[in-house]
Amino acid sequence: AQTVTQSQPEMSVQEAETVTLSCTYDTSESDYYLFWYKQPPSRQMILVIRQEAYKQQNATENRFSVNFQKAAKSFSLKISDSQLGDAAMYFCAYRIKAAGNKLTFGGGTRVLVKP
Amino acid sequence: ETGVTQSPTHLIKTRGQQVTLRCSSQSGHNTVSWYQQALGQGPQFIFQYYREEENGRGNFPPRFSGLQFPNYSSELNVNALELDDSALYLCASSLSAGSYEQYFGPGTRLTVT
Numbered sequence: 001a002q003t004v005t006q007s008q009p010e011m012s013v014q015e016a017e018t019v020t021l022s023c024t025y026d027t028s029e030s031d032y033y034l035f036w037y038k039q040p041p042s043r044q045m046i047l048v049i050r051q052e053a054y055k056q057q058n059a060t061e062n063r064f065s066v067n068f069q070k071a072a073k074s075f076s077l078k079i080s081d082s083q084l085g086d087a088a089m090y091f092c093a094y095r096i097k098a099a100g101n102k103l104t105f106g107g108g109t110r111v112l113v114k115p
Numbered sequence: 116e117t118g119v120t121q122s123p124t125h126l127i128k129t130r131g132q133q134v135t136l137r138c139s140s141q142s143g144h145n146t147v148s149w150y151q152q153a154l155g156q157g158p159q160f161i162f163q164y165y166r167e168e169e170n171g172r173g174n175f176p177p178r179f180s181g182l183q184f185p186n187y188s189s190e191l192n193v194n195a196l197e198l199d200d201s202a203l204y205l206c207a208s209s210l211s212a213g214s215y216e217q218y219f220g221p222g223t224r225l226t227v228t
Contacts (some may be wrong), residue, residue: 033215045219091157100171101148101209101217105157
């Protein structure tokens with residue numbers, strides 16, 4: 001079975017500080033995408049960052065960056081200079097390129113930002 | 116350009132009833148996926164429609180069915196509702212079946228009593 005595991009149910013960070021969310025996944029496929037999605041209380045999933053498995057360079061989007069370790073099947077998200085608006089549920093997900101748009105999600109990590 | 120919209124926002128049904136949830140895709144998108152998100156969990160893939168045909172399904176029973184219309188709007192139908200069907204139902208649209216980016220709607224909260 002293909003699974004995504006987020007071992008941290010909740011993380012707390014001080015405003016302007018850095019927090020890292022962990023994610024591990026299990027797949028026998030070699031060609032896939034990895035994603036981090038943010039779900040605020042409004043419930044709408046928002047794409048934060050994506051990584052293509054064949055690219056060794058870690059993706060970066062402004063204050064968000066990933067540490068992709070393909071051999072270890074690890075895909076962590078680092079949020080730098082945390083802002084109050086970053087408070088939300090964060091979900092790690094992957095998609096096998098040959099499986100259409102099916103996303104497999106982890107259980108999520110709640111991020112709390114303290115002012 | 117309008118985003119993905121879903122209706123209704125909230126819904127309360129009784130066990131055994133049937134329900135229809137609706138999704139309007141983002142303009143120009145021909146693929147829609149539906150997900151079920153139980154409270155405190157990550158979303159689970161139900162199925163995907165591409166140009167009005169189902170072309171991928173998750174581990175959900177046949178009482179979960181769908182439709183996609185020529186304008187690419189979509190419906191999710193659930194028959195014989197069970198208490199465990201209580202969840203947030205999300206739809207996501209994309210430009211095509213192979214697009215890496217999906218745009219999610221705000222979801223429909225279904226409560227089965």
